[in-house]
Amino acid sequence: MNKIERRQDLLRAARTVFAEKGYHEAKIDDIVALARVAKGTFYLYFPDKRSAFAELVQGLFGRLGGAILRVDPAADVEAQIKHNIRAIVAVLLDDAALTSILLSYSAGLDPAFVTQVRSFHHEVKRLLVAALVEGQRLGIVQPGDPKLYATFTIGALKEVLFENAMGEQVRHREQIVTALFDVLRRGVLLSDGAPDAAAPEAPPAAPPAAPPAPSPRRPRAAPESPPTAPPAPSPRRPRAAQAGR
Numbered sequence: 001m002n003k004i005e006r007r008q009d010l011l012r013a014a015r016t017v018f019a020e021k022g023y024h025e026a027k028i029d030d031i032v033a034l035a036r037v038a039k040g041t042f043y044l045y046f047p048d049k050r051s052a053f054a055e056l057v058q059g060l061f062g063r064l065g066g067a068i069l070r071v072d073p074a075a076d077v078e079a080q081i082k083h084n085i086r087a088i089v090a091v092l093l094d095d096a097a098l099t100s101i102l103l104s105y106s107a108g109l110d111p112a113f114v115t116q117v118r119s120f121h122h123e124v125k126r127l128l129v130a131a132l133v134e135g136q137r138l139g140i141v142q143p144g145d146p147k148l149y150a151t152f153t154i155g156a157l158k159e160v161l162f163e164n165a166m167g168e169q170v171r172h173r174e175q176i177v178t179a180l181f182d183v184l185r186r187g188v189l190l191s192d193g194a195p196d197a198a199a200p201e202a203p204p205a206a207p208p209a210a211p212p213a214p215s216p217r218r219p220r221a222a223p224e225s226p227p228t229a230p231p232a233p234s235p236r237r238p239r240a241a242q243a244g245r
Contacts, residue, residue, distance in 0.1 A: 019097030
């Protein structure tokens, strides 16, 4: 086995040990045992386990950069963007062991390790920001803050890939590609309030009920005249004296 093959063999063993035990619990003894080499052989290629991890991260980032194609606005833009998303998802899922380490690191345990992981995140974001800026220049990306767009996109993809890597909710790759593309293309909310064409239409609302017809007006009765006062009694005449008998 030549030096290049031996180096790759050690890196494959390191990736497996990192995935099984986590970066912090992994030991060089574990790596050399899996690679079936002496411990001194490891130090011929790497000064410490962090150096092996850094090389794995750089290799992953290199595959990401090589998977993304420059979008040609004169061709099928949707197909090209889906290709790029599909390529990114494939690179990260094909190396699920390293992806899970990069997405689930604990800050504060090893400052140098955290720096390495954050460097990977920054490089991925820089790559995406450059693509978004180019898309804005070509008129296929809406105006706005490309750094913020990149943060939203990476956050969504990171959580989905983490669920897949941990086996919590495994989704098919094409399902991830389609969902992420739809989020990028339309967003979550519809800006004009129009219903989504793919969503089932709601039944039409019933027309408003007609107001009830007014009840017929009754003719107003003539006001009653006040009751007539009874006639005053006529004065009684004095009775005439009876004639003498």
